Amino acid sequence: MLKIPYTLMVVYYAHMLEYRAEIFFWVLSGSLPIISMGVWMQAANNGFFSLSAVSFARYFFAVFQVRQFTNVWVIWEFEREVVEGTLSFRLLQPLDPAWHHVAKHLAEKLTRLPLAVILSIFFFWLYPQAMWLPNMTQIILAVFSVTLSFTLSFLIQYNFSMLAFWMEKATSVQLFWSMLQIFFSGIIAPLDVYPEAFREILMWTPFPYIVYFPSSILIGLDIQVEKGIAIMLFWILLCYTLNRWLWRKGLRNYSSMGA
Amino acid sequence: MSIVEVNNLSKTYPVAIKNPGLKGTISHFLNRQYRLIKAVEKISFSLNEGEIVGFLGPNGAGKTTTLKMLTGLIHPTDGTVRVAGYTPYKRQKSFLNKISLVMGQKQQLLWDLPALDSLKINAAIYNIPDKIFKTRLDELASMLSLEDQLNQPIRKLSLGQRMKAELLASLIHHPQILFLDEPTLGLDVNAQAAVRDFLRDYNSRYQATIILTSHYMADITALCRRILIINQGILIYDGPLDKLLKKFAAYRQVKIDLAVPLARDELEQYGEITSIEGKEVNFSIPFENLNQTITRMLEDLDILDFSVLSPPVEEVIRLLFTKGLL
Numbered sequence: 001m002l003k004i005p006y007t008l009m010v011v012y013y014a015h016m017l018e019y020r021a022e023i024f025f026w027v028l029s030g031s032l033p034i035i036s037m038g039v040w041m042q043a044a045n046n047g048f049f050s051l052s053a054v055s056f057a058r059y060f061f062a063v064f065q066v067r068q069f070t071n072v073w074v075i076w077e078f079e080r081e082v083v084e085g086t087l088s089f090r091l092l093q094p095l096d097p098a099w100h101h102v103a104k105h106l107a108e109k110l111t112r113l114p115l116a117v118i119l120s121i122f123f124f125w126l127y128p129q130a131m132w133l134p135n136m137t138q139i140i141l142a143v144f145s146v147t148l149s150f151t152l153s154f155l156i157q158y159n160f161s162m163l164a165f166w167m168e169k170a171t172s173v174q175l176f177w178s179m180l181q182i183f184f185s186g187i188i189a190p191l192d193v194y195p196e197a198f199r200e201i202l203m204w205t206p207f208p209y210i211v212y213f214p215s216s217i218l219i220g221l222d223i224q225v226e227k228g229i230a231i232m233l234f235w236i237l238l239c240y241t242l243n244r245w246l247w248r249k250g251l252r253n254y255s256s257m258g259a
Numbered sequence: 260m261s262i263v264e265v266n267n268l269s270k271t272y273p274v275a276i277k278n279p280g281l282k283g284t285i286s287h288f289l290n291r292q293y294r295l296i297k298a299v300e301k302i303s304f305s306l307n308e309g310e311i312v313g314f315l316g317p318n319g320a321g322k323t324t325t326l327k328m329l330t331g332l333i334h335p336t337d338g339t340v341r342v343a344g345y346t347p348y349k350r351q352k353s354f355l356n357k358i359s360l361v362m363g364q365k366q367q368l369l370w371d372l373p374a375l376d377s378l379k380i381n382a383a384i385y386n387i388p389d390k391i392f393k394t395r396l397d398e399l400a401s402m403l404s405l406e407d408q409l410n411q412p413i414r415k416l417s418l419g420q421r422m423k424a425e426l427l428a429s430l431i432h433h434p435q436i437l438f439l440d441e442p443t444l445g446l447d448v449n450a451q452a453a454v455r456d457f458l459r460d461y462n463s464r465y466q467a468t469i470i471l472t473s474h475y476m477a478d479i480t481a482l483c484r485r486i487l488i489i490n491q492g493i494l495i496y497d498g499p500l501d502k503l504l505k506k507f508a509a510y511r512q513v514k515i516d517l518a519v520p521l522a523r524d525e526l527e528q529y530g531e532i533t534s535i536e537g538k539e540v541n542f543s544i545p546f547e548n549l550n551q552t553i554t555r556m557l558e559d560l561d562i563l564d565f566s567v568l569s570p571p572v573e574e575v576i577r578l579l580f581t582k583g584l585l
Contacts, residue, residue, distance in 0.1 A: 014277070014284040088332050089367040092360050094352040095384045252334065 051192055055219070057130035059190050061123055062215035067187070068116045069109050070149045070210060074101045075174045078161035082254065083168070091251075098158065105154065134218055141225060145214040148232045153210050155239035162243065165250030186212025192221075203228075206235040262436060262468050263306035263329065268338035270299040270324050270492075298324040301338065302494040304487060308435075309466040311458070313473065313483035313500070317580055321492040322472040326438050329470070330360050343435060356385060359434035363444035366425055368413045374424040375409045378431055385432035392431070399427050403457050419450025426457065437461075439471045443478055455481045476572045490580055504575060511549055512568045513542040518561035529556055533574075538563075543570070543578075 051059065078101070081087040090097035124131045134142065160177060163170035182188050184207035191199050191212050202208055209232045216223045274296050277287040299321040306312055316322045327333045328340055331347030331354070340347060345354035368377040382392040400406045403423040408416055416424060422442065430437070439458070443451040459482060462469055473479060479486060480500065488496035488503075496503060513530070517538040526532055529552055530544040544552050549567070556562060570578075 010281050010284070013281070014287070017284055017288040084365070086365055086367070088327075088360070088362075089365070091332060091350065092330055092355060092358065093381075093384050094355040 051190060054130055055221075056190075057127050058132060058219040059215060059221075061120075061127075061130060062218040063187060063211055064123075065116060065120070065218070066146055066149065066211055066214045068112050069146050070153050070214075072105065072150070072153045072157045074105070074154060075157050075161040075164075075171055077101065077104075078158070079164040079170050082164040087254070101158070102154070105150075109150075132219070134220065138217060138220060142214055142218040145209075145217050145229065145232070148229065148236065149210055149214050152206055152232060152236050152239065155236060155243055156206060159239055159243050159246060162246035162250045165246075165253045181207060181210060184208070185210040186215060190216075190221075204231065206232075206239075209235065260308050261305040262308045262343055263304075263470075264339075264341040265305065265329070266303050266339045267301045268299060268303070268325070268328060268340055269297070269301055269336050270321075270328060270333065271336045272296045272298055297492050299328070299489075300492040302489065302492075303338075304494065304497050306468055306470065308468055309462070310485060311462055311469040311471065311482050313471050313479040313486040314489065315472070315479065315486055315576060316489040320489045322489055323440055324492075325489065326360070326440055326470065326472065330358060330438055331355075332360075356432060357435040358438065359429040359432070359436075360438045361425055361429045361440065361442050363422070363439075363441035366413075366421065368421070368424055368428055370414050371412055373410045373412055374405075374416075374427065377413075377424075377428055378409075381428055381431050387432060395431055395433065396427075399430055402460055403427055404453070417450075419446050419453065422446060422450065422454060423457070426454070430461065433465060434467065436468045437470070439469065439473075441473055442471070443473060443475055451475060451477065458482060476576070480572055488576070488579065496579070500572075503579075504569075504572065509546050510543050510570055510578075511546055512570050512574065513544050513549075513553065513556075514566045514568070515540050515542075515556060515560070515562050516564040518563055521560070543574075 078087075081090070081097075087097065090100065156177070157174060160170055160174045163173055167173075184191075184202055184205065186208060191202060191208055194202065209228065213223065213228050213232070217225060272295070273293040275287070276292050276294050277283055302321075302325065314322050314325070324333070328335050329342055329347060331342075331350045334348045343354065343357045345351055345357075347354065368374055369380075378396065379392075382389075387395070396409075397406075400409060403426065405420065405423045405427060408420050408424065413421060413424065426442070437458075442458075443454050446454065455478060458469060458471075461467060462482075469482070471478065471482060484499055484501075486496065486498070486500050486503065487494060512533070517540065520538050521540075523532060523535060526535070526540055526542075530542045530548070533541045533543050535541075542552075553565070553567070556565070
């Protein structure tokens with residue numbers, strides 16, 4: 001009678017243990033509440049936030065808008081293509097497969113555009129006090145920084161996608177990264193709630209440039225725009241170089257494992 | 260003129276090995292062991308421009324691995340391969356423009372959109388001008404009888420129509436060399452025949468070189484005059500299909516219908532038994548013993564009916580793999 005549950009457990013346990021490296025990241029990506037605890041303990045200790053209620057409303061509205069245009073999902077598609085072997089078709093065409101993914105993402109952004117406008121109208125109808133009109137410079141800078149944010153997000157995730165050439169579940173690494181991104185990119189709270197020293201360090205990492213930086217430009221927070229754009233360009237260049245290297249190494253491995 | 264040159268081509272894969280059970284699982288987790296599999300071992304052949312060649316072998320023989328090395332998807336472990344003057348794994352654009360791979364089990368077309376959309380993407384990727392695209396599309400769609408299905412989402416097409424659409428997508432850039440891996444897999448008899456007719460037509464119109472793997476012998480006999488046979492990674496035959504069949508003309512398949520069933524022991528004295536189903540028995544008898552054996556059978560056994568046939572191609576290939584009769 002116990003043979004069936006025992007056999008099922010042993011076989012599925014073996015199945016889980018096939019993903020050795022991935023298990024580590026799955027466990028880590030579950031540690032979201034621990035980091036969350038740190039953020040809110042910090043906020044409670046300070047007893048105040050550096051932004052007003054209206055600024056918070058504008059900030060999260062800007063985050064919502066930025067996320068509409070910087071959201072990336074390339075790793076799930078890429079991993080499937082590698083596992084199922086359909087990447088082979090793309091490799092036999094005289095076009096880098098990355099362009100298919102870029103085009104799909106841009107098409108998706110275009111689809112989201114009208115919805116984002118409708119939701120914006122709805123938002124300001126609900127919170128009229130949060131209404132503001134950014135000036136032309138803010139708009140141009142915000143569009144430029146959102147474009148760079150998308151490029152950076154795409155390249156970072158595309159680099160994690162390359163891990164699919166070596167491991168069965170590259171998405172597990174991405175899940176862990178996403179968890180860090182939720183806290184350090186400004187999705188869960190503006191980086192202004194973190195201690196100054198910590199924020200200073202954070203501003204040298206790619207995280208703030210995925211959400212916080214473009215959102216802050218859009219609502220006119222006091223940030224160093226030139227320095228921020230220079231750091232973004234640095235990370236984009238670094239990720240691109242790393243991507244080309246990983247792509248070449250990964251293809252070699254894909255091919256040696258049987259394509 | 261040779262368009263494909265393969266010399267001592269080999270491919271070895273590392274494969275993880277795991278014992279069943281909890282103990283095997285733990286040791287597999289902590290200390291993963293690999294075994295090297297020789298998928299292809301020192302094969303050499305060359306193909307001429309415009310040839311249609313069948314690539315045969317049992318599952319896991321190394322056919323697909325060889326096709327992948329020829330298309331540049333995988334790097335050889337050893338040996339050299341030149342296709343249309345290129346080293347495939349370098350995947351130069353001018354090389355990729357000259358080849359195409361169709362895999363019966365995998366699809367490149369966008370599932371939710373009509374074939375026409377995927378075809379337009381391919382036309383853009385291969386830099387085909389609109390006018391030429393239109394001409395080729397009309398021509399290929401007509402050859403495949405697919406004109407009415409181009410505007411339907413792929414998911415709404417039958418398996419046969421889908422394969423035709425895959426062929427169309429793979430050929431829109433007019434590749435000089437076409438690699439086909441099980442292109443008729445899972446298709447019904449009519450769809451198989453349609454795909455075969457199309458490939459024959461395409462080859463004669465454009466003098467394209469076609470390399471085909473298939474488990475359906477009808478594909479091979481209908482299309483290929485030359486075959487390559489691979490078994491356990493080793494090329495065991497390269498030559499005309501007819502020559503192979505003639506070699507096996509030395510055998511005949513003798514089928515008898517007995518009045519009463521007999522045990523295998525009693526029948527084995529007449530020759531090799533290939534199957535027994537009730538009163539129906541099939542033998543494989545050497546041609547030089549044929550008359551003598553049939554005479555003995557008719558004298559000894561109560562036979563209601565009998566027939567003598569040349570062995571079908573499937574049987575020839577089966578004997579080749581099981582007994583190595585080359």
